[in-house]
Amino acid sequence: MRLATWNVNSLKARLPRVEEWLGYAHPDVLCLQETKMADDAFPQLTFEALGYEGAHYGEGRWNGVAILSRVGLTDVRTGFGDLDDPYEGDARVLAARCGPLEAVSVYVPNGREVGTEFYDRKLAWLERLREWLDAEFSADSPLVVAGDFNVAPDDRDVWDPAAFDGATHVTEAERAALSALERWGLDDTFRRLYDDDGLYSYWDYRRGDFHQHRGMRIDLVYATRPAAEAARFATIDRNARKGKQPSDHAPVIVDFDL
């Protein structure tokens, strides 16, 4: 079972590259973020022609999440259900059963600047995510929560911790929110397999950051213990960040013995 997550920064702009990537990475499940489209624009038939069922949750210009699967796609759910969403109106959470596991595609709010209400609601959103997982799923069953978390779990996950002093994505409060998810029962599968620093999944389009190796690891594949213990291999496909019209994020791939 190969699962991947990719913030594509507009599925309309990225569709040719996503099609090409599916052709050589051939994941069983792909969680997408920032599709930036409404549900009626989702290219269902394009993915069906490649052997994938698809579910999409999007409101239009911003945000938007999707799940593609070639191992079944049922029990599709959007948002936080009955719980209040601190970013109500944004499409940031989509869940589905895909073969042996439950898959959740998440696009965590950016937070903009520390001290703003956007940042405060980012923290509240991460807390709500934990509450929703606790209400809907069991940490004892195979579950993967994959997506753009807009938080770098520790200093190994940013190119220069000093450059992020006072910035979002690295604050103690954001990292504590990830720790709370881990205490609930989620493991960072990539970190379970590899200790190295400098393994990034996102590079700003500006200043030539990709070629200067100025990146962050903010795209995470979290899994409950029954799934995490079955993780055998992971990689970040930096080739997908090169060439013509790349997303600013690279896909993160995890292979499970499931």
Next chain:
DNA sequence: ATGGTAGCGCTGCTA
């Protein structure tokens, strides 16, 4: 140099 680039969609916002 308080910068830079990309996407959406048509003006400025978001990241």
